[in-house]
Amino acid sequence: MAVRRPRSTAPSTATFRQLGVPAPLVEALAGRGVTTPFPIQSATLPDALAGRDVLGRGRTGSGKTYAFALPLLARLSARPAPRRPGRPRALILAPTRELAAQIEASVAPLAAAVSLRTLTVFGGVGPGRQIAGLRSGVDVLIACPGRLEDHIESGHASLDAVEITVLDEADHMADLGFLPAVRRLLDQTPRRGQRLLFSATLDAGVDVLVRRYLTDPVTHSVDSSPAPTTVPHHMLHVAHRDRLAVLVDLAAAPGRTLVFARTKRRTKTLTRQLVEAGVPAIELHGNLAQAARSRNLTAFAAGSATTLVATDIAARGIHIDDVTLVVHADPPAEYKAYLHRSGRTARAGATGTVVTLMTDDQVDGVRQLARQAGIAPTTTRLRPGHPLLDEIAPGPRTLVDPPPATRAEPTPPARRGGARRATAPTKAKSRGHGHAPASGATRGDRGNAVSQPSGAAAFSAGSRVGATRRSGGRSR
Known part of the structure; x- marks a missing residue:
């Protein structure tokens, strides 16, 4: 021994x-x-x-x-x-x-x-x-x-x-x-x-x-805690219908945002929804071919995609500098995953912020996570447009026009004049065209179960990727 x-x-x-x-x-x-x-x-x-x-x-x-x-x-x-x-x-x-x-x-x-x-x-x-x-x-x-x-x-x-x-x-x-x-x-x-x-x-x-x-x-x-102890942690108590709007508001702020989802399906869905709302987002999960995973990480590190939506595959061993915001869109199942996810920000002496979105049925579980993780988060019940969102992620919000393949269908006449879209943020301080993120998969990645979601693929101008996503044998 x-x-x-x-x-x-x-x-x-x-x-x-x-x-x-x-x-x-x-x-x-x-x-x-x-x-x-x-x-x-x-x-x-x-x-x-x-x-x-x-x-x-x-x-x-x-x-x-x-x-x-x-x-x-x-x-x-x-x-x-x-x-x-x-x-x-x-x-x-x-x-x-x-x-x-x-x-x-x-x-x-x-x-x-x-x-x-x-x-x-x-x-x-x-x-x-x-x-x-x-x-x-x-x-x-x-x-x-x-x-x-x-x-x-x-x-x-x-x-x-x-x-x-x-x-x-x-x-x-x-x-x-x-x-x-x-x-x-x-x-x-x-x-x-x-x-x-x-x-x-x-x-x-x-x-x-x-x-x-x-x-x-x-x-x-030396500094063996999985997550920095000086990082501010926010638990945002939101209604289920408001989760995406709050997430879009945060992700549209300057800097790199890393969003964690519980499953591969949820990761793909959130990526598509963010792209449709105007956030240059790409995905990372186990169903992507290695070439697609590498391209997406490169795009995120280079800044051509400002938001990476990932499963816990990105919670450990992914070294990307200057991630200013980590968002637990889906709270993890146990506190170690929370700490490792949160450790993706404030690395190597940099600053960062951690946000957890929780709905009514998740409050007790998230509070238990915080106790087990040894953190003292700031808990706030809010709706889209709350001033705390600007404090958490300061700076002007920038949204790009969603690609044609991902734009919503025309609103039926009886509903015209309503909100732009239920998934859109309630406020956008500025809109403009950002850089296109790298495509997540090419036609050379044949034999893979999943290709890049249509929204993120269409962001890449001139890409050989089509706007169809395969999932469970169906095309969307």
């Missing part, structure tokens, strides 16, 4: 060079505008660079990627070795495709600075390029457990040469049921290798991994 060494802390004012990071990596970091270590990096780097097994506890957005990438690259570059087909020298395991891709985006430029090669392996895409990359030799393999096991079983990959293994978001691995696969993979790595495990919590079986696979680990806990 592993015995955890006492926590140690590094000086918070130390530079990367003072922490022991090699000069080429320090220069590569500076080239990316990274000059000051985050607390989790200052705490873990000295031990990790010294070759110790490390257990790092910190929430997503706390800087964990560089905390494990720098010692990993430093170790490999200090002892250069020829690349061998299918036999990586370092392994980074991640729970989701999005997180694996974002880790690779951070690691690859640093690896190139020390002449190391990276490769990302995950499902949802064809295996051909991954197999070719493995055959050509790779130093650092970033992988999701399922697809990596496939490559190992087919003989395209082996873990017997791995010198250092990283397990990122270990608690999320457990939540998704990946621990049996993770154990099988770790059992194939050399016992003498270094292991770094990062997790926000130690429940859900993570502690078993620590005891079984880490040798005399040093534990560092």
Whole structure:
């Protein structure tokens, strides 16, 4: 059984060079505008660079990627070795495709600075390029457990040469049921290798991994709460008929808004409704092909789509800077999901706000969530047009004209002169044309159960995507 060494802390004012990071990596970091270590990096780097097994506890957005990438690259570059087909020298395991891709985006430029090669392996895409990359030799393999096991079983990959293994978001691995696969993979790595495990919590079986696979680990806990404690939390008590109008008002404010829905169907519906109301919104959920998921995340990060509507797939491991507002359009079922969703804002020292929309039948459940999460929200009963909405999401509201394919049918004569639409916001301070979000799916994504909703697809001028959405065999 592993015995955890006492926590140690590094000086918070130390530079990367003072922490022991090699000069080429320090220069590569500076080239990316990274000059000051985050607390989790200052705490873990000295031990990790010294070759110790490390257990790092910190929430997503706390800087964990560089905390494990720098010692990993430093170790490999200090002892250069020829690349061998299918036999990586370092392994980074991640729970989701999005997180694996974002880790690779951070690691690859640093690896190139020390002449190391990276490769990302995950499902949802064809295996051909991954197999070719493995055959050509790779130093650092970033992988999701399922697809990596496939490559190992087919003989395209082996873990017997791995010198250092990283397990990122270990608690999320457990939540998704990946621990049996993770154990099988770790059992194939050399016992003498270094292991770094990062997790926000130690429940859900993570502690078993620590005891079984880490040798005399040093534990560092830095900002381990899944969500920032200084973020304002608002619980807005609204009538069921007013939920969409309030959501549109908030999403039409300046900045990026991340909206969470309970199910994939609800995510698609909310995206369509927001687009129809004039909010450039796109969706993220498990039914989208990987290419569509990547395009939508890119559009949201680039600002061409200002609102991302997502299931809990975006609650963990999605690193997008400057999300100013998180809205729980559907309150989650349990408080951990609430904390992880809320942790998508106010990352890396930025500010943000969290809003939960609750109807009469949800009040008791949301209050219990708040108690379990340890937050003290401001609860307000309101209707569309309430001045608090401007305080929560300040700035002029901007709505774009909905695409022709999503506009409402002409109002019957007997009803003309009424409200523009029941789902429209009650106030819009300004209207204009914004940038079109990226399309969520192309005709090349054949064989997928779901394509981009008609509204979001039509926003993309000249897109090859049609205005038809497939769902359960029916076209809408």
